[in-house]
Amino acid sequence: MAVAEQQGLDEPTIDKVRRYESSDLAEHHRVALRFADAIMTQPRLIDAELRADLHRYFTVEQIVELTVDVMKWNYQKIPVALGTDVEVRPGELTPLVFDDDGHWVRPG
Numbered sequence: 001m002a003v004a005e006q007q008g009l010d011e012p013t014i015d016k017v018r019r020y021e022s023s024d025l026a027e028h029h030r031v032a033l034r035f036a037d038a039i040m041t042q043p044r045l046i047d048a049e050l051r052a053d054l055h056r057y058f059t060v061e062q063i064v065e066l067t068v069d070v071m072k073w074n075y076q077k078i079p080v081a082l083g084t085d086v087e088v089r090p091g092e093l094t095p096l097v098f099d100d101d102g103h104w105v106r107p108g
Contacts, residue, residue, distance in 0.1 A: 006097075028057035032066055039070045 016023040020033045031053045038045040054063050079085040088094040088106070097105045 031057050035063075035066060036070045039067065040074055 016025050017033065020030050023030075025033075031050070034050060035046070035054060038050065054066075058066065076085060099105050
């Protein structure tokens with residue numbers, strides 16, 4: 001969120017994403033969000049209809065990129081579930097901020 005906000009993400013857009021199925025977002029955005037939700041929560045929901053929608057709006061390369069991006073941002077679920085994750089600031093959420101080269105900047 002910190003990076004997205006730095007790039008201009010605003011509350012109205014956040015609200016649209018939260019309720020994407022009933023929002024006025026473009027259909028290709030809703031398909032991408034539907035796919036991301038399925039990857040993160042219930043991969044069995046990636047059915048023939050969702051696959052067809054993905055191929056309607058995205059190239060194979062874009063679908064792979066969406067998949068890798070979602071998985072990249074969710075790698076922490078296993079350490080969290082196992083209780084082996086290390087908090088940067090105990091008891092606080094840590095904003096993810098990156099430099100121009102894409103490296104994480106540790107908060108001060």
